[in-house]
Amino acid sequence: MTDSLLRLHTENVRPEWIDYNGHMNVAYYVLAFDHATDRLLDHAGLGAAYVKAENRSVFVLEMHVTYEREVRQGDPLAFGTRILGVDAKRVHLMHAMHHGTEGWLAATNELVLMHVDLGTRRSCPLPDAARLLLEGIGAAQSALPMPPQVGRVIGLGFRKPDHPPA
Template identity: 55%
Template sequence: MTSDDGDVLPILHRATVQEDWIDYNGHMNLAYYVLVFDHTTDALQDVVGLDAAYREATGCSIFVVEAHVTYDNEVGLGEEMRVRTRVMDVDEKRLHIFHEMYAGDDDRPAATNELMILHVDLNTRRTSPFPDAVRAELERLKDLHSSLPRPPQAGRHIEIKKKL
């Protein structure tokens, strides 16, 4: 990430590693990375109009249906984390986002989280289209973020490559 990316990808969420987040290996436990990413997804919802007032008024929300996390560098007690989010793609009912976490005074890459999200009517528990204004804002963000290089972790899958 370059310093110029902050204009295109502002920090959506900040958190500081708490003592009870540290595991027996002496670094932040993997579950808390996901917690920080989840709070960032909530912040994105607020930005695009899927906030608490929207959920209350419409009975609609979002569900994560697929998630992939990469851990790039250890994060320790008391370190601040900053998360930026890019909209990779969006359609009528689905949203593909990519969170990038940076940590410490050196702003080192700490982790990434790629999500596939569905817009859901909570009364029927079925997918439903995003409202037009939300979809337009997500499309605007997608277009803005498409100017950045695709993250190398995006679209990856887990495998043990076969030895030749």
């Protein structure tokens, strides 16, 4: 893992996360990534205490997961987080899940988050302190090479058409 990534979360693959193929089920990759997102939100002051105090939260607008290598029961997982972009209301980020002792990449999770007023269920600006912190992290990480998983399109030999179908 690159030292410039935020390292806020680790955990082990739990027995109940294992499927009939003998490896971690895809749903639990998303759960483990959600735990990493919770740690990022805590770090930025947007965690559970913020939600309770301000009646505002962060929702996921879009998520992409890549599965690079299987993990099995008991494997230690270490997460690195990169901030790819921040605007007034949204955060674009990527988590990388690595094997905690061997270091190889197991999966990635690219997300766009939206700050939401829970009273109106509408988007609203991020608090300045959180936005500035996340922007600063993103700026510090901006010299890193862009992960190849960012912005990937899913499909079998998918190509954008040159023009819309007739």
